[in-house]
Amino acid sequence: MGETQSREITFGIDGMMCGACVSRVEKKLSRVDGVVDAAVNLSTERARLTCDRPETVEAAFDAVESAGYTPVAERLTFGVEGMSCGACVARVEKKLAGLAGVREARVNLTTERAEVVYIPGLVDRDALFAAVEKTGYTPVALDDDTAPEDDDGPSEADTLKRDLIIGAVFTLPVFVIAMARMVPGIGAAMASVLPATGWYVIELLLACPVQFWAGRRFYRLGFGELRHAAPGMNSLVLIGSNAAFFYSLVALVAPGLFPAGAAHTYFDAAAMIVTLILLGRWLEALAKGRTSQAVRGLMQLKASTARVRRDNDWVEVDIAEVAAGDRVQVRPGERVPVDGLVTAGESYVDESMISGEPVAVAKCVDDELIGGTVNQRGSLEIEASRVGEDTTLARIIRMVEDAQAEKPAIQAVADRIAGVFVPIVMALSVATFLGWLVFGPSPAISYAFVAAVSVLLIACPCAMGLATPTAIMVGTGRAAALGILFRRGTAIEQLAGIDTAVFDKTGTLTEGQPKLTSLVAVGSYSKSRTLAYAAAVEAASEHPVAAAIVTAARAQGLEIPAVSDFKVHAGQGVKAVVEGQTVVIGSAAFMTERGVALGDAAADGESEAEQARTPLFIAIDDQLAGLAAVADSERAEAAAMIEALHERGLEVAMLTGDNEATAKAVASRLGIDRVVAGVMPDAKAAEIARLQTEDQQVAFVGDGINDAPALARADVGIAIGSGTDIAIEAGDVVLMRADLAGVVNAHAVARSTLQTIRVNFGWAYGYNVLLIPLAAGALYPFTGWLLNPAIAAGAMSVSSVFVLTNSLRLRRLSAAMAVSSGTDASSDDVSSADAGSAKAAAS
Incomplete structure (x- = not known):
């Protein structure tokens, strides 16, 4: 990058809490080479930076991150028209990512959208749009009237259908005439009506509307690609169809320019190339529209108006005004x-x-x-x-769209390959032409022409570009219909590859609402007094076990006295003063530490723990007063869910802060393979990291609140939500319903989607590897057979249609495990805005 004059850049910083944070960030920024001045404001959470070159700002962002804070860049999503294959995607991404100030650039062929994260002041929307235009494509602001999703004008599928009809109307008679001349008897009859030259002229006249009207998009887009030295699918079709057309035209008007026997016409092939490619593109457009059906259905659930109170009257207003x-x-x-x-x-x-x-x-x-x-x-x-973009529904839509836009690693590799594939194909086509010209039989130029054009057409990389985005879109849409939100597209690939599923116990495998199952008074203390004192102490605690004791006391109508000097001993118990007496509640170890004699109650406590109940010892003035047992019952679907994961080849582990005996009892009942007990909330992430050091690919399932560090540390974090808390930021995957069947279904969707992507790639690459030699004439020495360019064009279209239809099979994916509520989890995707469709969106 070249040198620039000093400039002032302002950007946001998340995570600062105090003046020490400000000082730390400013110190980091001032040490960056090229920073002239740096000032950070805590109240506005923004940094003002004066630097002498663009790359300094990139380094400044890295410095803020190294200080433990998050620099905030702008995010812009816009449409990109004219892309037709993976090579187009790779080219646009490379151009955008190469701009100074662009932190990240992602382009999606299926949605025809680009998402760019950039630093304001170094680059802006105009610069991003200009970069896209330099690659030969058209950027479109999504808030413009010309936005791709605008329903006022004809859709891409409608335009393609119109051109396809025009092409088919003229191509069919060209094809009939060309084929009929080769049929004995019919050919002679045609020759008696018109000489061969007359029929060639008719073919020319019929082929012209196909070539220059129905196929005009290939001229516009193909010349744009070539003009920017960025050949793609449109370039290949342009070169192939024009080669067939103009070769035929020259052979018709000046046959003497060709060697004897080489002045053949291919007007039928030229017309069929354009028409068959249009057919494939139309089918692609229809299929691509269906891949985003789930998101469109969710968007239709949004209300467009609302009745709002204005000046003591109800007025219907646009939803944007609420x-x-x-x-x-x-x-x-x-x-x-x-x-x-x-x-x-x-x-x-x-x-x-x-x-x-x-x-x-x-x-x-x-x-x-x-x-x-x-x-x-x-x-x-x-x-x-x-309201607006903050509503639950808007967040659901945003999460699904973000997941669909993000690329798994397998697609990034595919795009890089596609970026160089078209130039390689063009080089192979030239090599094929020269090879036939030198070594082919007479008339060599005719054979060379047919083989070279066939190579160009059969190797279009459309299928490569569609292989991943279509599967991701359909897969994430189907997941949303099953009540599963993938917040990141990469989570699909990661979840499909896990071998260990780790669950938090309380609130995840269990109901999260412990209940008092028994209370035994000891010595002279009565059961009611012991429970009242215990409830008084626990009323000051926020622990779920404490709530169980308080609920039981209130259910019995006991009066709960006031407490003082309340203190929590993390992981051990609680202590407070009740009516002048010190009351301690906690584990056996906590009691022993305080010198409380447990006697026979110790064995009773172990017995309770073995039955998956949490024993709580209650001491008053250091004398044992009672033993309470609290149990949090397992979710009804937990055992079946774990069995289903085992059937899918996964190991299941459980993390819990409970004692080992209680944890093992729960694990035994549910069939869990590995138990890690006595883990404090802040240590769960460390346990996940320990599993990962054993070469385990780990998914962690938790409630997304106390489990946030573990969710973030795992290879895939699965957060269980319900209602309005579905947008849990820590999870890569969010289950909209508090039902563990969603874990199995999420894994099933991820595996099926990744398998679909692999099949798509296997087909796309295998297709080209096998058919390029065939198109080049590899079988000619053995069979005397050479592929017709029109057949090559049709074969290329078949490749793309296969990839799309294979991806669309995911729409029919059934739930691997039925939800416990009995709702139909295998219903179709959302397709309309009525209540029935709304139900399908989640079930």
Whole structure:
């Protein structure tokens, strides 16, 4: 990069908490070579940087990251028109990534979109668009009227269909005339009507509309690619079809220029090349439209208007005008427009789009509503809490789109190969032509021409470019229909490759709502007094086990006294003063440490633990007063889920803070292979790392809150959510329903998607490896057979259509494990905005 004058750059920084953070970041930035001045503001969370060259800002971003904070770059998504194969994708990505200030560039052939992460001040939208134009393609702002998803004009499929019809109308008679001349009897009859030259002229006249009207897109796009020295599929079709057309034209008007027997016409091949390629492109466009059907269906669930309170009256406004805090009315049968809390009214709401449950949920004052769900009976008034892009539905759509846009490693390799594939094919075509010209039989030029054009056409890399994005789009869409959100496209490849699934116990394998199963008083203490004192202490704790004791005391109508001097001993127990007496609750080890004699109760505690119940010893003034047992029952589907994972070849492990006896009892009942007990929340990530050092590919399944470090550390983090907490940032995969069947189904979708990608690549590459030699004439010495260019064009289209239809099979993928609620997890993808379709989106 060349030298530039000093410039001032401003960017955001996430994660700073205090002045020490500011000082640390400023010190890091000031040490970057080329930084003239650096100032960081805590309140605005922004840094102002004066530097003398563009690469300094890149180094500054790295410096902020090394300090433990996150530099914030801008993100722009825009359309890219004119791409037709993996080579196009690789070319655009390379051009964008080469711009100073671009941190990341991803281009998706199926969605025809580019996503760029860049540093403002070094590069802007105009520069990004200019870079795309220099590669020969057309950038389109998604908020423009010309955006690809604009429904006002004809779609790509409609345009291709129109051109295909025109091409077919003229190609069919050309084909009939050319073929009929070779049929004994018919050829003679045709010659009696018109001489051969007359029929060639008719073929020329019929081929012209196909070549220059129906096939005009190949001229526009192909010449653009060649002009920018970036040949792609359009270039290959342009060269191949024009070679056939103009060779034939010269042979017709000046046959003397050719050696004897070489002045053949191929007007039928030229027309068929264009028509068959258009047929393939039209089928591709139809299939690509179907790959994004799930996302479009979810987008249709968004309400377009809302009834909002304005000046003491209900007014219907555009959904974009609704702000947080507005009062919104939802009448029976209407779709809830925004997320919010019910302030008036009672009703039943169909939340199947989120929960998958077919039964409507009762709603009353202070209950939460989710935008996109359907109000069934009564009228409701709600206070909007999340609107626009902050709603639950918008976050679901955004996660699915992000996953579809991201590329797994296998696609990155494929794009690099595709980037050099077209020039290699063109070189092979030239080599084929020269080889036939030198070594071929007479008339050598005719054979050389046919073989070279066939090589060009049969090797178009369309299938390579479509192999991964179509499978990812259909796979993530199908996963969303099963209640599974892949937040990253790379998570599909990683999840498919795991060999160990690690589960948090409480709230994941269990219900997360422990209950008091027994309480035995010891010595002179009564059961009610012991429970009341224990509840008093535990009322100050936030632990789920504590809630179980408090709930039991309240259920018995006991009066819970006040406490003082409450103290938590992490991982051991709690202590407080109740009515002047010191009450301690905790493990046997905690009691022994405090000198409390357990006597026979120690064995009773071990017995409870062996039955997967957590024993809690209660001491008053250092005298044992009772033994309580708390149990958190396993989820109904947990054992079946683990069995299903075993059948899929996975090892299952469990992490828990419980004692070893309790953990092993749970593991024994559920069939878990490995147990790590006594693990504190902050040590779970270290345990995941330890497993990874054993060459294990690990998926961690947790609730996404206390388990965030472990979710982030695992190769794949699977967060179990429900309702509005589905957008758990720590997980790579989010289960929208709190049902463990989603773990099995997520793994099944990931494996099926990756297998589909591999089959697609195997077909795309194998197809070219096998057919390029065939097109070049490898069988001619043995069979005397040479591939016709028109057949080569058709074969190329077949390759792309195969890849697309193979990917679309994922839409019919059934759930590997039925959800415990009994909802139909294998229903079709979302295709409409009615309540039934909303249900299909989640189930």
